[in-house]
Amino acid sequence: MARLSEDNIRLAREIIGRYPKPRSATIPLLHLAQEQDGFVTNEAMSHIGELVGATSAEVYGTASFYEMFKFEPVGKFLINICGTMSCALLGAEELMHHAEGRLGIKMGSTTADGKITLERAECQAACTEAPCLQVNYRYRYRVTPQDLDALIDDLSSGALDAEIPAHGTVATVRQSIPADRGVGAVDPDDVTEGPAWLDGKAAL
Amino acid sequence: MSGGTWKHAPGFYEGDRPRIVTSRFEYEDSFTLERYLATDGYKGLRTALGRPATDVHDEVKNATVLGRGGAGFPAGNKWGLTPQGVWPRYLVVNGDESEPGTYKDRLLMERDPHQLIEGCLIASYAAGLSQCFLYIRGEMALAQERVAAALNEAYAAGYVGKNILGSKFSLDIVLHWGAGAYVVGEETALIESLEGNRGMPRLKPPYFPAAIGLYGQPTIVNNVETLANLPWLLQNGAPAYTAIGTATSPGTRMVAVSGHVNRPGVFEIINGTTTFRDLLYGDEFCQGIRNGNDLKAFVPGGGSAPWFTPDQLDLPFEASQVGPAGSMLGSGAIMVMDSTTDIPRAALTLTRFYAHESCGKCTPCREGGTWLERILSRVVDGKGTDADLDQLFEVGESICPGAFPHASNEKLGLAAVPFPYRMNTICFVGPSAYAPVHSALTLFRSEFEARITKRKLISVTAVGQ
Incomplete structure (x- = not known):
């Protein structure tokens, strides 16, 4: 490591x-x-x-301030079930209990085979699609207990390996600024003048 | 499975209304440069660059584009708060959408990232901002991917970077992503996070980072939806923009309605005139309360907002009316509770959220939020005592001294206490932990009392059945 x-x-x-x-x-x-x-x-x-x-x-x-950073190994797949109001109004707590029963672990822990970690998350900005969850930050909407069972089956069998990268990877596309197009960052202490386009005239 | 007019925009319903920020949602490939250019993309930028920066700033001021992040401060005025002659100035885009109930900025980033990029360019040109940082919530993998891909395309095509469209305007837009912390949505905490620190709000004054922000420099922090309005505004002009909505709340705004309605969804609504009744019961919106149930209460503006009951249904989406009625419009997030809702437990899901998300900087929030959660939890579990309910108010008053805003209620003979509140904390996280407790306990006290006298142990079922 x-x-x-x-x-x-x-x-x-x-x-x-x-x-x-x-x-x-x-x-x-x-x-x-x-x-x-x-x-x-x-x-x-x-x-x-x-x-x-x-x-x-x-x-x-x-x-250590940020929820997403983990300091010990977690499962290959991190399931975050939303527990905030809109999801709770539509069965998120039931879903969590179902997940705990199905996986045989408590919220906040990892299955013995190291495959799946289960956590309760706070509002995930999918409130109209409640109850929702994320697997390694990929959404699943309006999740029923049956959907959750099927999801766990797929995660265990490797059927979702191509769609969902192992825990740690969030976005799979990176920004890349071409050398000839980038303006470049400047230390603010080295800047004394305003930008060139503020000369009172149109830029084009 | 998900709701919505189109599978590729989960939860979004089109409707027969003007669409300023969601005009491309019908296209499955709305996030590509090709589609963007084919649908008037980057035309607003071209218009802007053809005019002096101060003219563009005036256009935005004249349109009164209200901030869509929660506070509703006009963007053009915010840009004007930067001190003269202090350089460089920065733009920080707040894409850390995480207020409970709020679902709009994520859609805008996933479905139309170029529109946001164009908005950043127009704002930076108008206000003389020399670098832009686009801060996306850490948990939003798809939004990060879409914005990254769009930026890569836009750089390659000459829309971002050096000498944009061959002009003297140059701007780097740097994609930055968070790592899970609600409080980072507060603009000074966002700046702390962007500087590589724990995301704790800064002491105020200065009240606006426009004076002292990122690296101590003048910094404009704008919400994703606010910036997404700018391309349309520049293309069509302020008069066309203010022709929609009302004089004090022009244009449209994105609203998410969730919870116990027949058709939860995200809508671009006409600002200022659309009422909560339209939204909850209208055919083009949520089509009524599920299972034919009665409406019990609703949260009108995100988890931080004091609650409304059916008495307030006819209020329009207009800050000058919602404020005196005892709440706020916040981030356009309405959460609906029907007659089956277990109110103490519903309140707990919100208070737990804010207690959990307290950054710990201010004692009233760090300690108060935690105690509110513990006491409320105890009451919900049927282990509360008679003293607990008064104790909840007492703890709340240590966070927000004096009368706390709430709605009027005819049945209870309550008169409204207007928004806002006084607070003993730097930011709104602490008061937000109290808001649901205060509303629930003020409007539905008997449900809490029943929990105590009956010492009722609650079985595990959905909060609303």
């Missing part, structure tokens, strides 16, 4: 370069580390600190 790989270091430097201050890249790099290892390791946090100019304690201070 590990510091960032060579490929990820390259990616990390590209990300850092987009911000006027390197420390702004802390959260994106924590995501990168979690994508690499499935959770955020101490070694990765030290490494991120070196890259952005922070201590490992500062990086951990930031990381």
